[in-house]
Amino acid sequence: MTTDAAESTQDAGVPPQPPSPATSAEPRPSAGGADLPAELADAIIGLVRQYHSLRVRINDGKDVDAPPQMAVLGRLVDLGPCRASVLAEALLSDPSTVSRQVAGLVKAGWVDRGPDPVDGRAAILSITEAGRQRWVEHWRRRGEALAPVVERWSDEDQVDLARLLRQYTLDVDRHWDEVVTAFRKPPAAGPGA
Template sequence: MPTDQLHELYAGLFRVVVQIKRWSHPHEEVDPPCLGVLFCASRLGEVRMSELAQEMLLDLSTVSRHVRTLVQEGYLERTEDPDDRRACRLRVTDRGRQALQRARELRAAALGEVLASWPAKDRDDLTRLLNRLADDLESKAREKAATR
């Protein structure tokens, strides 16, 4: 792929990420940075805070601050780590899963409005290609991590 085309693709993806980050809804109960932590914790399952920070490419202190808020508000719970009693594991609560579901519904509705005028084939292609790109990026990240 030509370099100019790669730059254009990267710029387009960056613009999409920026615009999606701007999407918060007044009825969302979790603020956007905490919502990102909650989403990642949900995707990973029961996880240590250090693993969560590593996955999100964030400093542990940043993740810790968001986790503290999420635990206090009942969206995450801490459990003892059976492998290391000094550490804890995080797990999304029922309240956290419900908050994630509501946020997904609100944001999906907004995305649906934007894509409503697109032909069905374009929407299907976008979904398929974005998921393919995400899978390939995750696979590449796992390969890099394995060689470290």
């Protein structure tokens, strides 16, 4: 971002853009040669940081149109009618957090909460037609926002990236417990420890 652009966004009440976590398209040098999983992790962490930074700049999370609520709508589109516990698990989120998000979506008329025909004590969540229309609009706007980023990319590159990101997220889901365990493992003692 240029200095003029940074000043104009600050004048408009928009916080300045943080430095990019990925300063180069080149992989970072690794001590003993190529460490592809570590380089991949570094690139993904940069992507996640950018995503979180954009979420903060776009919305404070209190609006029903906020990304977390849109994630709930999108997952309901994928899952179809389901219990809140199933939705929370699919979102890898705490049930109480999902419950608060769903309450706002019910109030907005985008989600219905109806009785579970199998267990009357439980509720089944389903997206309403208004919610589905809102999700489609959000999905379209997301694509429009990203279009300038990939405008010089070939269609093939865009398709490849989307396919690889989907493959990555599915594989992380499959190996969730292993990934969590690996990150929680204390680091090996290095030289001088």
